[in-house]
Amino acid sequence: MSEQQVFDVPAKVAERALINAAKYEQLYRQSVEDNVGFWREQGRRIDWIKPYTQVKDVDYTGEVRIRWYYDGTLNVAANCIDRHLPKRAGQTAIIWEGDDPSISKHITYQELSDHVGRFGNILRSKGVKKGDRVTIYMPMIPEAAYAMLACARIGAVHSIVFGGFSPDSLAGRIVDCDSRFIITADEGLRGGKKVPLKANVDAALKQCPGVTDVLVVRHTGGAVHMEAGRDHWLHEEAAKVGVDCKPEEMNAEDPLFILYTSGSTGKPKGVLHTTGGYLVYASFTHQYVFDYHEGDIYWCTADVGWVTGHSYIVYGPLANGATTLMFEGVPNYPDASRFWQVCDKHKVNIFYTAPTAIRALMREGEAPVQKCKLDSLRLLGSVGEPINPEAWLWYHRVVGRHRCPIVDTWWQTETGGILISPLPGATKLKPGSATRPLPGVMPEIVDANGKVLDGPCEGNLCIKDSWPGQMRTVYGDHKRFADTYFSTYPGKYFTGDGCRRDEDGYYWITGRVDDVINVSGHRMGTAEVESALVAHPKVAEAAVVGYPHDIKGQGIYAYVTLKSGEQPTEELRKELVQWVRKEIGPIASPDLIQWAPGLPKTRSGKIMRRILRKIAENEFGNLGDTSTLADPNVVNDLVDNRMNK
Ligand code: WT7
Secondary structure, three states: OHHHOOEOOOHHHHHHOOOOHHHHHHHHHHHHHOHHHHHHHHHHHOOOOEOOOOOEEEEOOOOOEEEEOOOOEEOHHHHHOHHHHHHHOOOEEEEEEOOOOOOEEEEEHHHHHHHHHHHHHHHHHOOOOOOOEEEEEOOOOHHHHHHHHHHHHHOOEEEEOOOOOOHHHHHHHHHHOOOOEEEEEOOEEEOOEEEOHHHHHHHHHOOOOOOOEEEEEOOOOOOOOOOOOOEEEHHHHHOOOOOOOOOOOEEOOOEEEEEEEOOOOOOOEEEEEEOHHHHHHHHHHHHHHOOOOOOOEEEEOOOOOOHHHHHHHHHHHHHOOOEEEEEOOOOOOOOOOHHHHHHHHHOOOEEEEOHHHHHHHHOOOOHHHHOOOOOOOOEEEEEOOOOOHHHHHHHHHHHOOOOOOEEEEEOOHHHOOOOEOOOOOOOOEOOOOOEOEOOOOOEEEEOOOOOEOOOOEEEEEEEOOOOOOOOOEEOOOHHHHHHHHHOOOOOOEEEEEEEEEOOOOOEEEEEEOOOEEEEOOEEEEHHHHHHHHHOOOOEEEEEEEEEEEOOOEEEEEEEEEEOOOOOOOHHHHHHHHHHHHHHOOHHHOOOEEEEOOOOOEEOOOOEOHHHHHHHHOOOHHHOOOOOOEOOOHHHHHHHHOOOOO
C-alpha cells in the first residue's frame, strides 16, 4: 500500500530550489549526451591552481583506469577554507555539539583556517610529507576535521579508522597502508561513556613497529600513558608553531584519503579516493541533493570514521562554504529527544541521518519529538541502508510534520558521494525508493548473466560509466580493485546491491547480493566475523549470515561448530560474543549464536550459505534444493534448533 503512495514536491520547496523538475530532466539529458562537457562545467565549481584541460580518461576493461581532471592541480583544504575567507571569515564553519548537552561551540572559517594551519605545521615539523599516510582514530570533535584538512593541506593521505574498532582492527589498518603517524585523543565520549582511544592505540602499536609518532588531543582529560619520544600532546605542539601553512599543490589524481571497508571476502579493502574528482563530486552532490542555500544550517549525524562523515560532514559542506554541525553523542542520550533538541538549539534546516536511528527513535513514541518545535527543519535525509516505508512515513509525518521532503540517498564508500537520490525541488517521492539517478550517473540493472534489463525489472545494480567521485583503486592491490568491481559484469562497475526499477523508472535498492551484511548502516563482511570466531580456541568452524532485525536492519547470525570435546554452554556463548567484540569491535557483536553440530556442505565441502540464510530468516518452508548436500540431516538439526524461533 504505502509503496503506491506518491508525495509531490511541495510548491514552496520547488520555488526556491536550485533544481526543479524541468532543470533535472535537462541536466540529466545533457550529462548523458555530452558527459565530458557536463563534468567539464561542474569541475569549475572548485578552485584550481592550474586549471585542467583534460576532463575524463576512463577504461572499465582490462586493468581498469579511472582519471578525472587529470592535468589540473589544486588543494582541497584551500578549497574548503582559504577561498571562503574573503567573504565569510566570520561565518560559522563548524557547530560542535558535545555529548554533554550543555557543551557546544561555534568555529568560524577564520578559526578553522588557524586551527588547520597550525595542525598542518605540526605534521610538517614532525616530518610528514606529501604522499605519507596518516591514520586518524578520533572521537567526533572538531580536531578530527582539523586533522583531515591538515593532511589535505600538506598532501598527506589520511586513513580514518572508526573509534569503535578494536586495537586489532586498528593495527591491521595501520600496517596495511604503512602509516607511521597516528592522530588520536585521550578518550572519546558517547552517551556519557568513555571510549579508551589512546589506550587502544597503545595496544594496537604493539603490532605496528613502523609507527614513530602519535599526536594526542586532550579531550576528556582522562589519564593516559604517554610514551616518551613517540607521543606528543597536540596543545603543546600547537604552542610551538604559527598559523600560516602553505597548501601543497596537488595533482587532481593524487590520493586524498584511504578508507577501509568490508567486502565479501578477505580483509577490509583500502578504498582510495583522489583529490580533484572527489571534491568536485562531494561539492556537486552536497549542493544539489540537500538544495544547500547560503546560510543554511546543515547536520549530518554520521561519524567521520565512515565515508558519510568524509563527504557530508567535512568535504562537501566545507567546499560549499556551508555551516556544518558535528555531533559527538548518540541519539538517545540523555534521552530520546536529543536529536530534536539539537535541531531546535542550533536551528537546523537540513537533517541527514540513518534508518536505524529513525527506527530506534520511532520505538520511543512520538512524545520526544512532539515536545520540540522543529520549525527550522526544511529537508530530511536518509542514508546507509534501505529505509522501510513505515520508518519513512514516520520520519515524514512526525519529524518533518508533512512539510519536509526526504532524500533517500543511495551510495557506497566506493562511490565517494551520492549516486541515486531524489532532488528535493525536482523529484516526487515514493517511501522506500531512492528514486532516480543524479545527473551524470548511469545505472543499469542486469540479470545473473549480465544481460542489461529494460523498463520495470529486478536484478543486480551496475553503473555503466564513471563519475568523478568514484574510487580509483584498492590501496596496494589494484588487481583486487579490478576483480572485485569490474569482473562480475565485464565493462561495468558492479555495486554488490540488488535493485528493482518500477514503471516510473524509480530505483528500489533491495540490499546486498553478496556476503556483505549491513548492521545499523555499518558494513560488515561475514568472512571477517567468521575468521574472528574460528580464531577462538574452542571453535572448529563458523558460518555467519545476516537476518532481519527490527532496529538494526540486519542482525548478525552465527552458526558455530565447536571442537570435539567442547561443551556448548551459555557462558561460552557470552564468551564468544565478547571475543568478537575484542577482535573486531562492538559493531561486529553476533546477535544470535546457534550451536551447529555440522554445517550444510556440498560434497566438495562448500558451505551452502543460501540454506543458512533461509534458516536465519525463519523461512524453513523455502530451503530450496538440499539434494546436493553431503549430509542432508544437518539441515533438520539446524532448523529444529533455530534461535528465537
Ligand atoms: C551499502 C554501502 C553510503 C554511505 C554509507 C554506507 C547500502 C547505502 C542506501 C540507501 C539502500 C543503501 C547499500 C550499499 N546503502 N545507502 N539509501 N538505500 N541501501 O556506505 O558502508 O559503503 O555501504 O549500503 O547496500 O551497497 P557503505
